[in-house]
Amino acid sequence: GAGVSQSPSNKVTEKGKDVELRCDPISGHTALYWYRQSLGQGLEFLIYFQGNSAPDKSGLPSDRFSAERTGGSVSTLTIQRTQQEDSAVYLCASSLRGEGGWSTDTQYFGPGTRLTVL
Amino acid sequence: GQQLNQSPQSMFIQEGEDVSMNCTSSSIFNTWLWYKQDPGEGPVLLIALYKAGELTSNGRLTAQFGITRKDSFLNISASIPSDVGIYFCAGQLFAGGTSYGKLTFGQGTILTVHP
Numbered sequence: 173g174a175g176v177s178q179s180p181s182n183k184v185t186e187k188g189k190d191v192e193l194r195c196d197p198i199s200g201h202t203a204l205y206w207y208r209q210s211l212g213q214g215l216e217f218l219i220y221f222q223g224n225s226a227p228d229k230s231g232l233p234s235d236r237f238s239a240e241r242t243g244g245s246v247s248t249l250t251i252q253r254t255q256q257e258d259s260a261v262y263l264c265a266s267s268l269r270g271e272g273g274w275s276t277d278t279q280y281f282g283p284g285t286r287l288t289v290l
Numbered sequence: 291g292q293q294l295n296q297s298p299q300s301m302f303i304q305e306g307e308d309v310s311m312n313c314t315s316s317s318i319f320n321t322w323l324w325y326k327q328d329p330g331e332g333p334v335l336l337i338a339l340y341k342a343g344e345l346t347s348n349g350r351l352t353a354q355f356g357i358t359r360k361d362s363f364l365n366i367s368a369s370i371p372s373d374v375g376i377y378f379c380a381g382q383l384f385a386g387g388t389s390y391g392k393l394t395f396g397q398g399t400i401l402t403v404h405p
Contacts, residue, residue: 281332
């Protein structure tokens with residue numbers, strides 16, 4: 173597709189359940205990023221992928237959060253045993269180069285997945 | 291970690307007015323970016339600034355990269371109703387060819403334009 177896509181667009185789950193959020197980056201983009209946006213807040217970095225590896229996982233808030241990327245393309249963010257404080261919009265972005273890039277390596281964002289934990 | 295302070299948090303203006311918002315940082319960045327987010331959408335890049343002191347325009351938008359590399363402002367002239375949305379500043383720091391540019395975002399400015 174032309175842009176970054178994410179699914180589902182909305183997810184409502186019960187506390188304690190696991191959820192999986194999917195991101196399809198722009199074709200050919202080697203770098204992929206996950207961010208979290210809580211209500212009324214800016215975007216908070218979660219994890220960065222270069223290809224299928226994740227050199228920077230420093231933003232993952234707890235060990236309940238994990239992410240993987242396969243084939244240098246699709247990425248899945250998994251939240252286990254969801255808590256109410258996990259409710260937020262989860263945004264994915266991709267860029268052409270990531271590591272080895274420079275200032276013009278623009279990140280393009282998907283529309284996000286709105287997660288609500290009841 | 292790095293913190294970006296963005297102000298104002300919200301603005302209510304009349305159509306046709308000019309708007310100004312700014313961001314300050316506790317540490318330097320080598321790229322400043324301004325994004326706009328519409329409801330239900332991801333942020334869209336408006337302007338990118340790559341050099342300290344740089345002043346860049348994109349239509350009715352003008353942004354500057356502060357000389358100290360710790361601040362940036364965005365001006366919108368002659369606002370129109372479709373300017374409504376949340377505007378975010380973001381700083382990016384590339385430390386060299388082997389690093390990547392993790393974005394640090396401000397808290398956002400919510401802009402409302404009354405016709």
